[in-house]
Amino acid sequence: ETGVTQTPRHLVMGMTNKKSLKCEQHLGHNAMYWYKQSAKKPLELMFVYSLEERVENNSVPSRFSPECPNSSHLFLHLHTLQPEDSALYLCASSQDGLMGLSYGYTFGSGTRLTVV
């Protein structure tokens, strides 16, 4: 158990479905992240929330919609996804210090998403 819990662990969804990924951190961190990990690609940052405010959206398609209701919970809402969106979606948290510096990220176990 890493202190960052992601559910579900596996998800298969059709292109017309709507689903949500959930992430919860028990570490008291003040920043949370969504990353996408595809085969043979670097980890891609999707969204950053620091102090519950979204600070970055790296041109992610609008079919991905994040939600951060408080500093411990993060959601990724999915709708009308494409097969190329199949990947491992990782949530991470960190404690941001002064001037945006942070310490190591703690990752959850990820959600393996398959879009059919």
Added chain:
Amino acid sequence: GQQVMQIPQYQHVQEGEDFTTYCNSSTTLSNIQWYKQRPGGHPVFLIQLVKSGEVKKQKRLTFQFGEAKKNSSLHITATQTTDVGTYFCAGRSNDYKLSFGAGTTVTVRA
């Protein structure tokens, strides 16, 4: 934008041998982090380097941050089967964004 390159992409090592993986940034970094991801697992934070020329050791792992703060290396001595996995470096630039390299995937021959 900032890019972090890692080489080699794959490292096949005989058990007991040493190897090094390298990380290079196109821009000066404020700090660099290293992570390990076991097969089927998730990235786990190993260490952070902040100072120019800094060297840190964790048992058989030696991490180094270059003098110019644009490159880093991870050296593993006497490789064991437990070292199998993908090692990622992640560099933080002055805009405080963390950019991950593509990783070095390590396999070990017993």
